[in-house]
Amino acid sequence: MVTTTTIPHPQNTPIQSVLIVGNYCHDVLLQGGAVFAETLGGAASFISNVFTALSVSFHLTSKVGFDFKYPVNHEPILIPTSKTAVFHAYFDQGHTENAHQDRVLKRVEACDPINQSDLPDRRFGFGMAVGVGGEILPETLEKMVEICDAVFVDIQALIRAFDKNDGTVKLVGLKESGFYHLLPRVKFLKASSEEALFMDVEEVRQWCCVVVTHGKDGCEVYWKDGEMKIEPFGANQVDPTGAGDSFLGGFVGGLVHGLAVPDAALVGNLFGSLTVGQVGLPKFDLRLLQIIKDEVRRRKLHSTCWFESGDDSMSFTKPGGHEEFRASLALSKLVSTCSVQECVRDVPRSAGSVEQVIGPPCNGQQKLLVGSVYDEPIKQ
Ligand SMILES: Nc1ncnc2c1ncn2[C@@H]1O[C@H](COP(=O)(O)OP(=O)(O)O)[C@@H](O)[C@H]1O
Numbered sequence: 001m002v003t004t005t006t007i008p009h010p011q012n013t014p015i016q017s018v019l020i021v022g023n024y025c026h027d028v029l030l031q032g033g034a035v036f037a038e039t040l041g042g043a044a045s046f047i048s049n050v051f052t053a054l055s056v057s058f059h060l061t062s063k064v065g066f067d068f069k070y071p072v073n074h075e076p077i078l079i080p081t082s083k084t085a086v087f088h089a090y091f092d093q094g095h096t097e098n099a100h101q102d103r104v105l106k107r108v109e110a111c112d113p114i115n116q117s118d119l120p121d122r123r124f125g126f127g128m129a130v131g132v133g134g135e136i137l138p139e140t141l142e143k144m145v146e147i148c149d150a151v152f153v154d155i156q157a158l159i160r161a162f163d164k165n166d167g168t169v170k171l172v173g174l175k176e177s178g179f180y181h182l183l184p185r186v187k188f189l190k191a192s193s194e195e196a197l198f199m200d201v202e203e204v205r206q207w208c209c210v211v212v213t214h215g216k217d218g219c220e221v222y223w224k225d226g227e228m229k230i231e232p233f234g235a236n237q238v239d240p241t242g243a244g245d246s247f248l249g250g251f252v253g254g255l256v257h258g259l260a261v262p263d264a265a266l267v268g269n270l271f272g273s274l275t276v277g278q279v280g281l282p283k284f285d286l287r288l289l290q291i292i293k294d295e296v297r298r299r300k301l302h303s304t305c306w307f308e309s310g311d312d313s314m315s316f317t318k319p320g321g322h323e324e325f326r327a328s329l330a331l332s333k334l335v336s337t338c339s340v341q342e343c344v345r346d347v348p349r350s351a352g353s354v355e356q357v358i359g360p361p362c363n364g365q366q367k368l369l370v371g372s373v374y375d376e377p378i379k380q
């Protein structure tokens, strides 16, 4: 259905392959009883967007139905007998008794699960289990830990349950999820502060590293022998959707580039903050990206990723210059607020093909009003 056209970036050759597993979905955002945006969604779409921005190569295993309506540059598996997963996000139904919850999510359509046999038959350095609608099964995660050196899991892929009548997303305890026994084979588990209430961080950190994101307050990393807070970046939030996904994309992208955990978590915080400033899937300013990539390259500590060598000792210590790295990333954000900008965007060129081009500024607010190339359905 959709083919990929990649314009090579001479000094930005994609590095080290990552396996992303999770379905794309259609997101409908509602406020005051009305739809204010419809966008491509799913953790897989936000993460691949960040990976493209950071020149990280990846393989995507994602399923959509016959009604999938967005142009994407990584082809999902089309299930002709199924519909694409759809989520409705209600921004004015947050439970006041739960300060962690900023929206109520309903899964109004589900797509097929991702089975072991859907995964590619080769090895990867990194795997990401990032389902949104219950599509990742315990056996799927089991195969991922077999074929990937280091697996990163978004807890939302494991603990979501869906109301039988209206699809309202509820969370179940991690222990009751059916995935608990696999945690010792997982490298990182990421949870938002709301989701972290459904696990015992003290217990889980004995088996795998845990990253808890705290919205505007940044994130916290827990490992067996320690923990640390990673400072946030400022943002003017217009839509929180995908912040956690983009965080994970930036975090893993940083690790793939050879950063230590605290520096990679800063890159995660940066992409989380860039995402909340736009509605739906964010577009990134080209100059901002170049600065981020230059800074990341300068910070690279290892020629290969640290867990390939099996040596964790240095990875959790904030390396010298961490604060300076944060300051330079913060400065890079200023570039995107300048008036004359250029942006990288994926433009549908003909039925079923997309191409990356550099174009005029992308203004997050504008996206809400006029839509964007990502938001534009493929014309039938
Ligand atoms: N309002 C905000 N300002 C700055 N950064 C934010 C904001 N909201 C989220 N982020 C960044 O995105 C990350 C993920 O956001 P969070 O809301 O915790 O996840 P989720 O989208 O899964 O609920 C945070 O750790 C932070 O780095």
Ligand SMILES: O=P([O-])([O-])O[C@@H]1[C@@H](O)[C@H](O)[C@@H](O)[C@H](O)[C@@H]1O
Residues within 6 Å of the ligand: 025, 026, 027, 040, 041, 042, 043, 044, 046, 087, 105, 132, 156, 240, 241, 242, 243, 244, 245, 246
């Ligand atoms: O906002 P976030 O928690 O990072 O992630 C979101 C999911 O929770 C949601 O189910 C999906 O519809 C969104 O597109 C996005 O992936």
